[in-house]
Amino acid sequence: MNIGIVCYPTFGGSGVVATELGKALADKGHHVHFITYSEPARLDAFQPNVFYHEVSFENYALFQYPPYETALAGRMVDIIKYEKLDVLHVHYAIPHASAAYMAKMILKDEGIDIPIITTLHGTDITLVGKDPSFSPVVTFAINHSDGVTAVSQSLKQDTYDNFKITRDIEVIHNFIDLKRFIKKDKNHFRKLIAPNNEKILIHTSNFRKVKRVEDVIYVFKNVRDKIASKLLLVGDGPERNNVENICRSIGYCEDIRFLGKQEAVEELLAIADLFVLPSEKESFGLAALEAMACEVPVISSNTGGLPEINIHGKTGFMSNVGDIEDMSKNAIYILEDEDRLNQFKANALAQAKEFEIHKILPKYEEYYMRFVKKA
Secondary structure: OEEEEEOOOOOOHHHHHHHHHHHHHHHOOOEEEEEEOOOOOOOOOOOOOEEEEEOOOOOOOOOOOOOHHHHHHHHHHHHHHHOOOOEEEEEOHHHHHHHHHHHHHHHHOOOOOOOEEEEEOOHHHHOHHHOOOOHHHHHHHHHOOOEEEEOOHHHHHHHHHHOOOOOOOEEOOOOEOOOOOOOOOOHHHHHHHOOOOOEEEEEEOOOOHHHOHHHHHHHHHHHHHHOOEEEEEEOOOOOHHHHHHHHHHHOOHHHEEEEEOOOOHHHHHOOOOEEEEOOOOOOOOHHHHHHHHOOOOEEEEOOOOHHHOOOEOOOEEEEOOOOHHHHHHHHHHHHOOHHHHHHHHHHHHHHHHOOEHHHHHHHHHHHHHHHHOOO
C-alpha cells in the first residue's frame, strides 16, 4: 500500500507512535509518506520506502496567525494525487483530522476518494479537544473520518463521554519496539550515577502539570529516607522550575539529576530500577511501557490507560492520583528486597512483550484494508 501519515513531529507520544508505525510499515514493504511541518524526531536515518513531505507556506501580513490547517490540507491534496496514496492516516484529532476532511472533499471534486483514518492519542480528546473553541470541530472530524482508532479502552470511553460521537471507534493499543527498548549492559554508566550501588529511580515526561512531577520528588524523598537512592528526571517543560525549587527544599539535590530532553532514553532506562509515573491523566502510558520493556517496574497512578498495561502487584503498583504515601510504600516494597525486585523486572518485560510492535502492526494493516477495499 501507499500510506500517508500525518503527525506532530515532536517527542510527544502521538508523534513517536506515528513515526515508529510508519517505519515498521516501510520495513514490511509498504511505501510510507510522512506529511508534517518538520522531519519527525524519530525519523532520524535513511530508510527505504519512507518519504518525507514538508508543509511550508508564506505567512502573509494579512494573517495574524499562520493558517497551518489550510496549508496542511493543500499539501495533503498534492501528495495524495501525485503519490497515488491508498489511505491517509492522521494522528491527533486537531488540526489533522479536520484538515484531512477538507482535503478529502477537495479531491472528491476531482473524482478521487481516499479513506481517512484518524487515531486519537489523548490530550486531543481529554484536554485540547474539550475546549469550546475546538469541540465542534473535533466532533465533526471524528464522525466524518472513514475509520477511527483510539490507543486505549479508556480513551475510547473518554471520547464517547465527552463528544457526541455517532460511529464506532476501534481500540488498537500503542506498541513497543523491543529491538530498541531492551535492557543493555550499561554498568559503567550506572556506576557514574550510583557509585555506591544506590537504587536508581527514573521519570520521563514533558513536565506539564498533568504529569504531577512534584509527586515524583516527594515519592523519591520517602524512598531515599529508607533506601540509598538516586533520581533521574528526563525531559523538560513548564513545571521544571517549580520542580527544581521543590528539590532544593527537600535537601536531596545531590541525589537528583535533571537530564533534559534525551533522544536515547532507552540507555537511561537500562540502568534504572524503578519508573515513577504519577500522572493525573494518561491515555495510554507509552513511557511506562518503554520502561517495562527495559525491565523496569512501574509505580504509577491508576488513571486512564495505565491499568491496561501496568499489572498491579506484578509489573509494579498503581495508586490513586496524588496518593504519595501509597506510591512511596509500594516503591520501597519493590526496592528493599533484591529477589522481589528481580521478579518485578521479569514480569515487566513479559508484559511489555504483549505490546511488541509486530503484534500490533497487523491490526493497523487489517484496519486499513477494510477501507481501502471500499474506496
